[in-house]
Amino acid sequence: MRNVVWLVLLFAVAVVAALTLGDNAGMASFYWEGWRVDLSLNLFILAALATGFALTTAVQAVNALIGLPARAREWRLLRLERAAQAALREALAEYFAGRYGRSHKAAQRAIAIQDDRQDASDDHEFRTLANLLAAGSLHRLQDRSRRDELLRRALRPGRRGAHQAVDDGARLLAAEWALDDRDGPRAEALLAELQPGVARRTLALRLKLQAARLERRPMDALHTARLLANHQAFSSTAAQGLLRSLAIEALESAHDADQLRRAWQQFDAADQRDPFVAARAARRAAQVQATEDGRAWLRPLWDRLGDLGADGRAEVALALVDSVDGLGPDWLARVEAAQRAHPAEPAVQAAVGAVLAERQLWGKARRPLEMAAKDPQLQGRARRQAWRALARLATEEGDDARALECLRLAAAQD
Numbered sequence: 251m252r253n254v255v256w257l258v259l260l261f262a263v264a265v266v267a268a269l270t271l272g273d274n275a276g277m278a279s280f281y282w283e284g285w286r287v288d289l290s291l292n293l294f295i296l297a298a299l300a301t302g303f304a305l306t307t308a309v310q311a312v313n314a315l316i317g318l319p320a321r322a323r324e325w326r327l328l329r330l331e332r333a334a335q336a337a338l339r340e341a342l343a344e345y346f347a348g349r350y351g352r353s354h355k356a357a358q359r360a361i362a363i364q365d366d367r368q369d370a371s372d373d374h375e376f377r378t379l380a381n382l383l384a385a386g387s388l389h390r391l392q393d394r395s396r397r398d399e400l401l402r403r404a405l406r407p408g409r410r411g412a413h414q415a416v417d418d419g420a421r422l423l424a425a426e427w428a429l430d431d432r433d434g435p436r437a438e439a440l441l442a443e444l445q446p447g448v449a450r451r452t453l454a455l456r457l458k459l460q461a462a463r464l465e466r467r468p469m470d471a472l473h474t475a476r477l478l479a480n481h482q483a484f485s486s487t488a489a490q491g492l493l494r495s496l497a498i499e500a501l502e503s504a505h506d507a508d509q510l511r512r513a514w515q516q517f518d519a520a521d522q523r524d525p526f527v528a529a530r531a532a533r534r535a536a537q538v539q540a541t542e543d544g545r546a547w548l549r550p551l552w553d554r555l556g557d558l559g560a561d562g563r564a565e566v567a568l569a570l571v572d573s574v575d576g577l578g579p580d581w582l583a584r585v586e587a588a589q590r591a592h593p594a595e596p597a598v599q600a601a602v603g604a605v606l607a608e609r610q611l612w613g614k615a616r617r618p619l620e621m622a623a624k625d626p627q628l629q630g631r632a633r634r635q636a637w638r639a640l641a642r643l644a645t646e647e648g649d650d651a652r653a654l655e656c657l658r659l660a661a662a663q664d
Contacts, residue, residue: 327367334363334376341383350387357384378404378416382423389427397427418448425457434464452483468500469516476518493520497527507540514547525551525562529569536572544573545581555588555598564597568632571601574608581605589618596625600632607639612646615639623659634663 279286341356360380364373385400404420421440428437438461444454455478462471475496479489497517504510514522514531521527528547535544551558551566558566567588585605592598600622606615622628623636637660644652 330363330367334360334367337363338376338380338383341380341387345383345387350390354384354387354391357381357387375416378420382420385427386423389430394431401427414445418444422448422453422457425461429457429460429464432464434461437461438465450477452478452481455481456483463496466503468496468503469513472496472500472517472521494524494526497521497524498530501527501531501534504534504538507535507538507543510534510538510540511543514543522547523551525558525566529565532569532573536575541573541575545570545577548573549584552584552588556591560595563592563595567595567597567601568629571604571632571635574604577605577608579609582609582611596622596628597632600628600636603636603639607642610646612643616643619643630663634660637663 337356337360341353341360344350344353344356357380361377361384364377364380381400381404385397385404388394388397388400401420401424405417405424421443425437425440428434428440437457441449441454441458441461448454449458455474459471459474459478462468462474472493475489475492478484479493483489484492500513500516501510504513510531517527528551532544532548535541535547548566548570551562552570555563555566582605585602588598589602599618603615603617603619603622606612607619619636619639623633623640625633628636637656641653641656641660644650644656
């Protein structure tokens with residue numbers, strides 16, 4: 251289309267020139283020191299146009315000669331840039347193919363080509379990516395010393411801002427490798443350098459969770475896991491299991507009653523409503539002589555025992571069995587209601603029998619204790635406690651033979 255337009259314009263110019271210059275009888279006269287030169291006006295116009303064209307061509311030729319070194323330099327830099335990009339793509343392909351030695355060599359070649367460029371600009375993003383790729387290959391090859399050297403180049407301070415995404419990615423990757431080396435403090439130091447917005451990303455929170463678990467800080471890990479669960483980083487089942495295990499780990503790390511109370515107070519309401527967490531807290535409270543606190547933590551769950559699943563009811567009931575020392579009369583109505591509501595569940599019956607035996611209501615305690623003691627599906631610990639309670643009952647009744655038999659059966663439980 252462009253050629254057609256130029257052809258039409260050329261024809262138009264030719265027509266105008268023919269009409270204008272065809273019958274032109276004008277002359278152009280030049281005077282210089284007594285000399286006179288007369289030229290046809292048409293010839294003068296053609297000569298002027300030819301001279302202008304010749305001067306323009308000469309100027310362009312001179313400019314081309316002067317700019318030839320610069321263009322040669324640009325061509326060389328472009329060739330180096332293409333070679334560096336090709337080497338980086340090769341390194342990436344080899345890395346994903348699992349050929350880490352080749353990947354490291356290709357990445358180093360890309361860096362060497364980039365260093366060979368003599369222009370003033372420094373492609374920080376390209377250099378950082380190449381260093382990270384080479385470091386990643388060395389990490390896979392377990393060459394930590396050379397990996398750390400490349401990481402120091404990638405994480406060189408004072409160059410943040412222009413390529414923030416690349417710098418943040420380098421720190422996240424370095425933190426992940428530190429965790430692979432089981433170096434929790436270094437991983438946390440790298441994560442602390444991230445901007446607040448980056449630190450709230452799912453990957454950063456996952457790394458923070460791993461670091462907290464590696465450093466045996468279950469409470470920090472629990473709070474981080476709660477954030478990840480809110481971000482839907484896990485399935486609901488996985489989130490529930492992780493939060494439960496971390497809460498239990500935090501309880502087990504408490505060495506006295508005060509630490510245990512502080513840990514419980516730091517739990518979210520969802521953690522305190524978890525029957526497995528509350529049951530473990532009550533058992534731990536019994537171990538550190540804080541049985542009353544443990545029963546207080548169990549009470550809200552016991553009051554809604556029917557809303558819990560069978561496994562949850564069993565955990566709460568068995569935790570109450572371990573927490574009956576010093577139990578007050580306010581629990582009697584609760585356990586009798588549970589006995590009526592769940593007559594076929596041995597764990598509930600074990601808790602009912604233990605509470606009644608603690609209150610020395612031996613007549614009411616006999617039947618639930620015998621049911622719990624003889625149920626093979628109940629935990630051996632709960633059956634052993636039931637047999638011991640029955641031995642005390644037999645002693646109260648003066649049946650020493652029965653008491654000895656119950657103690658023998660208690661000792662035989664797994």
